[in-house]
Amino acid sequence: MEKCVIETTQLTKQFGKTTVVNNLSICINEGDIFGFLGPNGAGKTTTIRMLVGLIAPTSGSAKILGKDIQADFVNAIQDVGAIVENPELYPFYTGRQNLIHFAKLSGDVDKERIEEVIKLVRLENRIDTKVKTYSLGMRQRLGLAQALLNKPKVLILDEPTNGLDPQGMKEIRQIIGHLADTEKITIFISSHLLHEIEQLCNKVAIVSNGKLIVQGDVKSLLTKEYQEVTIEVSDSDKAKHILKALPYIQDVVVDENKITVKYSGDSVAQINKALVLADVDVTHLAASNGNLEDYFLELTGGEVIA
Numbered sequence: 001m002e003k004c005v006i007e008t009t010q011l012t013k014q015f016g017k018t019t020v021v022n023n024l025s026i027c028i029n030e031g032d033i034f035g036f037l038g039p040n041g042a043g044k045t046t047t048i049r050m051l052v053g054l055i056a057p058t059s060g061s062a063k064i065l066g067k068d069i070q071a072d073f074v075n076a077i078q079d080v081g082a083i084v085e086n087p088e089l090y091p092f093y094t095g096r097q098n099l100i101h102f103a104k105l106s107g108d109v110d111k112e113r114i115e116e117v118i119k120l121v122r123l124e125n126r127i128d129t130k131v132k133t134y135s136l137g138m139r140q141r142l143g144l145a146q147a148l149l150n151k152p153k154v155l156i157l158d159e160p161t162n163g164l165d166p167q168g169m170k171e172i173r174q175i176i177g178h179l180a181d182t183e184k185i186t187i188f189i190s191s192h193l194l195h196e197i198e199q200l201c202n203k204v205a206i207v208s209n210g211k212l213i214v215q216g217d218v219k220s221l222l223t224k225e226y227q228e229v230t231i232e233v234s235d236s237d238k239a240k241h242i243l244k245a246l247p248y249i250q251d252v253v254v255d256e257n258k259i260t261v262k263y264s265g266d267s268v269a270q271i272n273k274a275l276v277l278a279d280v281d282v283t284h285l286a287a288s289n290g291n292l293e294d295y296f297l298e299l300t301g302g303e304v305i306a
């Protein structure tokens, strides 16, 4: 079996009588972009705080590159870069001055590495302006640059796109994807956004109420076997009859003049064509994501993941 770069074994954290992380056992392999997915309050941040040694587990253990976080903290953490909560940055320094400051603190970071990380997070254009003028996305990218200074083999990121607009989210996703590809960094990323994990990660663990629900390949766990489209038509009874006869249709549900169709493959155009050829006017046609969210509700026992 492949070795785990990050491994938790029955990791548990209780605050008073409340169990926030409950017997969590997960394994992240080298080169994974691993999504740690769960609704707000599922215990993601608490897990990450244990992974980076900010708090101690109540029981169980966590290892990074085979080294135990509790028993061998300094060695376990030496190849880890992390952003937990908001990165601490100095607003009256420029981005570059912040990086120089953090490089000095960590000791053995040379000037070339500072230039490299600026490029990796795509902040070349704004690196010499003060951080107080940065957008949230730019601050996150500077935080990421700081986490990269020591050339980590493992990056642990707690909701790095939280609060960003869609463009800012996309930039962070692109940067993270690029880091995994070119720098060969294994990445652990928490999120409550299903679509984000779907777009970015190859592996996923889904947590709810501190418990692992399932872990595995994103493709096999999150990708639907069928797609869904809603159609509005002039004659829904006739449309239903026609659609049900088509080989790639899995299900047809009629609600007045609105029809929800589950279909396999790439057949929206064919669905449209079949209806039009049978003289059914299609007044509206829209792809929907309904099932994925339904699937999640099922998995998390009714808790919504956006």
Ligand SMILES: Nc1ncnc2c1ncn2[C@@H]1O[C@H](COP(=O)(O)OP(=O)(O)OP(=O)(O)O)[C@@H](O)[C@H]1O
Pocket: 015, 020, 038, 039, 040, 041, 042, 043, 044, 045, 046, 047, 192
């Ligand atoms: N120090 C603490 N003392 C008591 N309860 C805590 C503490 N830290 C976290 N909790 C509780 O543990 C639960 C899980 O919190 P955690 O922040 O780990 O969840 P999360 O999945 O990261 O969600 P979010 O995205 O909302 O931060 C929450 O109910 C929270 O109130």
